[in-house]
Amino acid sequence: MLHRRRFLTHATRGLALGGAALLVAQGALAQPSYTVPLAQLQAMVDPKFPRNVPVQGLFNLSVQAPHLRLLPEVNRLGAAMALDVAGPALRRSHQGRLDVEFALRYEASDRTLRAHQIQLGRMEFPSLRPEVTDLLNAYGPLLAEQSLREVTLHQLRPQDTAVFDGLGLQPGPITVTAKGLTVAFVSKAP
Known part of the structure; x- marks a missing residue:
């Protein structure tokens, strides 16, 4: 009986650790992104x-x-x-x-998010x-x-993208969420 409990305890821990490792791996594979809140967009447009x-x-x-x-x-x-x-x-x-x-598009020449498809x-x-x-x-x-x-809604600063640039990533798809705009970073084209 003691042997069976020890086996079940180790098996349960192994499954828990394996599940945690899987969650960490999934998080590591998640696409990096940058979020711009609505208030920041409004402040950029008003002037x-x-x-x-x-x-x-x-x-x-x-x-x-x-x-x-x-x-x-x-x-x-x-x-x-x-x-x-x-x-x-x-x-x-x-x-x-x-x-x-x-809709929104990213303009690489000046690192801006712009209105289009009005x-x-x-x-x-x-x-x-x-x-x-x-x-x-x-x-x-x-x-x-x-x-x-082409009204500019936001301009990414070099420090906003420095880490991504170093990893060979560039701004990609822009998604509107309930919290603001999320800019996904994707691999730079060769």
Whole structure:
């Protein structure tokens, strides 16, 4: 009986140690990454706004700093922006809003995370006649492209990537999570 207990004790310990070794090995094989929280992204974007976009001498659209939100279910970011449109064709200023969604890409030349693949929602201007709002929405994709194209959301510093550089890794896929953006590091192309 004593012999059987000793055997079971050693077998249980062996299984526990083997399981722990497997977990450590899985952790060691996990893809290294760098996480950027939403507050840090917002702080990087805010100084880049407002942006003004003139439209053929008819009006000027002013886009205020977007309020960013994480959309992990579609691996994108969303932004709600206050708008102000004014000009000779409108007689006075009108406030509105616009929602957009966009993907992210890494730009190696300056180590930045940038907005791209922008999907525009409908611009809403409660004080404008519907036909004028429709006209503004016809220009919407062009306006969004001009005001949001390649907006820098974050810039990695050399010290953020130094360890990864030393291991022959570079930024790869960007994943939107509930905590922020996670940039995975992958092997550098030969």
